[in-house]
Amino acid sequence: MEIKALPTGGCGKCGRAAQSDNIVGTRCANPLPEGPCTGSYRATLAPADWIVCSCCNGSGSGSKQAQRCARCEGCGWSYARPQFP
Numbered sequence: 001m002e003i004k005a006l007p008t009g010g011c012g013k014c015g016r017a018a019q020s021d022n023i024v025g026t027r028c029a030n031p032l033p034e035g036p037c038t039g040s041y042r043a044t045l046a047p048a049d050w051i052v053c054s055c056c057n058g059s060g061s062g063s064k065q066a067q068r069c070a071r072c073e074g075c076g077w078s079y080a081r082p083q084f085p
Contacts, residue, residue: 002059003052003057003058003059003076004058004059004060004075004076004077006044006047006049006050006077007019007044007050007075007077007079008020008021008024008043008044009021009023009024009041009042009043009044010041010042010044010049010050010079011028011030011037011039011040011041011042011079012039012040012041012042013028013037013038013039013040014028014030014032014037014039015078015079016028016030016037016041016073016079017072017073017075017077017079018041019075021043023041024041024042024043025040025041025042026040026041027039027040027041028040028041044079048080049079049080050077050078050079050080051077051078051080052076052077052078053069053071053072053075053076053077053078054071054078055069055070055071055072056069056071056072056076058076058077059076060072060074060075060076061074
């Protein structure tokens with residue numbers, strides 16, 4: 001399977017990927033167990049900002065071809081943002 005292209009942005013709080021430049025700078029609102037995410041998307045231009053998803057190996061596919069990966073939500077990458085105290 002082919003590895004998907006790097007996302008153009010990611011939420012600075014929950015790490016959700018963004019594939020569109022238009023979403024950078026907007027609120028995330030990703031549904032989380034504690035409620036909607038209150039973070040915002042920021043541009044991620046460096047390849048070091050992302051790690052290939054260990055669950056789907058970057059393909060974005062779930063266990064069945066028609067499904068998307070639950071861990072990375074189908075983007076194939078995990079945001080490697082720094083952890084702040």
